Amino acid sequence: MSIAALVLAFPMAPIGLILGIVALVRLRRHRPPVRGRGFAIAAIVVGCYSVVMITAVVVPVLIDPDSERWGNSGTAMTDLAVGTCFLSPSAEDLSADGEVTDVETVPCAEPHDAEVVALLDVGRELEEYPGEEWWDTTAYERCAEEARRYAIDPWAGSAILEYYHPSRPGWAAGDHIVTCVIATPGGGTTDSMRGFRVDHTPEQLAYLDAVGPYDDLWWGVPTTAEEEADVSALIDWAGRMADGSRRAAEDLRAAEWGTGAGVAEAAEALAERYATESGAWESAAGAEDPDLFWEHYEEATLLVGAEEVELREALGLGTGTPSVLG
Numbered sequence: 001m002s003i004a005a006l007v008l009a010f011p012m013a014p015i016g017l018i019l020g021i022v023a024l025v026r027l028r029r030h031r032p033p034v035r036g037r038g039f040a041i042a043a044i045v046v047g048c049y050s051v052v053m054i055t056a057v058v059v060p061v062l063i064d065p066d067s068e069r070w071g072n073s074g075t076a077m078t079d080l081a082v083g084t085c086f087l088s089p090s091a092e093d094l095s096a097d098g099e100v101t102d103v104e105t106v107p108c109a110e111p112h113d114a115e116v117v118a119l120l121d122v123g124r125e126l127e128e129y130p131g132e133e134w135w136d137t138t139a140y141e142r143c144a145e146e147a148r149r150y151a152i153d154p155w156a157g158s159a160i161l162e163y164y165h166p167s168r169p170g171w172a173a174g175d176h177i178v179t180c181v182i183a184t185p186g187g188g189t190t191d192s193m194r195g196f197r198v199d200h201t202p203e204q205l206a207y208l209d210a211v212g213p214y215d216d217l218w219w220g221v222p223t224t225a226e227e228e229a230d231v232s233a234l235i236d237w238a239g240r241m242a243d244g245s246r247r248a249a250e251d252l253r254a255a256e257w258g259t260g261a262g263v264a265e266a267a268e269a270l271a272e273r274y275a276t277e278s279g280a281w282e283s284a285a286g287a288e289d290p291d292l293f294w295e296h297y298e299e300a301t302l303l304v305g306a307e308e309v310e311l312r313e314a315l316g317l318g319t320g321t322p323s324v325l326g
Contacts, residue, residue: 074102077164078175082119085112088183099167108192114183115193118146123176135165137222143180148216151182152195152208159184159193203258204315210251214244231290242281249274266311277303
């Protein structure tokens with residue numbers, strides 16, 4: 001029985017433990033003493049250790065089956081917080097309906113390709129589940145505004161704006177949160193995109209505040225038009241772009257640039273570019289057919305040139321690849 005207990009203690013710990021105890025009791029009562037006590041004790045030790053280890057794993061799993069400690073390293077989308085960095089889900093991580101339930105979170109100092117910039121509780125204003133157009137326009141634009149507040153300088157790294165909204169069943173279950181995310185395609189980012197105004201000079205803030213609303217409009221470019229022939233939403237957006245570029249020119253000209261070498265001249269050059277771009281956007285907004293719209297659209301986007309880089313260099317801001325958000 002002692003030998004059988006030791007053999008069973010490995011694959012069947014509870015049985016081996018019980019047999020080991022029974023064998024040890026019988027051996028102690030046996031007269032004269034016989035061999036086997038060592039096997040029984042070994043079976044008890046192995047059995048106890050195995051039972052303790054199994055209990056330590058199984059019981060917590062039964063209590064919290066979704067815990068990250070049990071092979072599921074993901075964090076539920078509903079548990080993300082502003083400032084959380086994570087790895088963007090791959091196609092294999094999506095459900096059959098294209099839904100994301102959890103992501104792998106990492107410290108922002110470690111390589112990642114997504115960062116939460118805002119959580120919008122849209123259930124406070126909507127009683128029913130909105131349609132896709134609402135997600136693609138209103139939710140996207142609000143995420144763009146929040147992203148601008150979070151990452152004050154979009155040139156700090158090449159990124160795109162993304163958002164995750166609840167599914168219809170999730171909405172019915174009480175999930176009304178839109179998760180706004182700045183993503184860096186390709187990954188490798190090892191720092192947060194969060195920017196603070198206290199980290200910038202007054203001249204840098206004057207530039208960022210002047211062009212910020214214009215950048216917000218770029219981030220909120222409509223994504224609902226699936227065919228180039230359907231440009232109604234884009235025409236409305238072009239009108240807003242015309243106003244935004246005009247305001248950027250006015251704010252650049254009204255700002256105080258101090259005595260920095262070449263800053264005022266670079267700011268005036270950029271203001272002139274925005275003023276010219278405003279005219280192109282106005283033409284796009286007044287286009288009567290799609291072909292004419294796209295012609296003026298290309299004219300407006302081609303006006304983006306070296307003036308921005310020159311002013312940023314004069315202000316001591318980074319001049320790497322700007323974020324293309326939208």
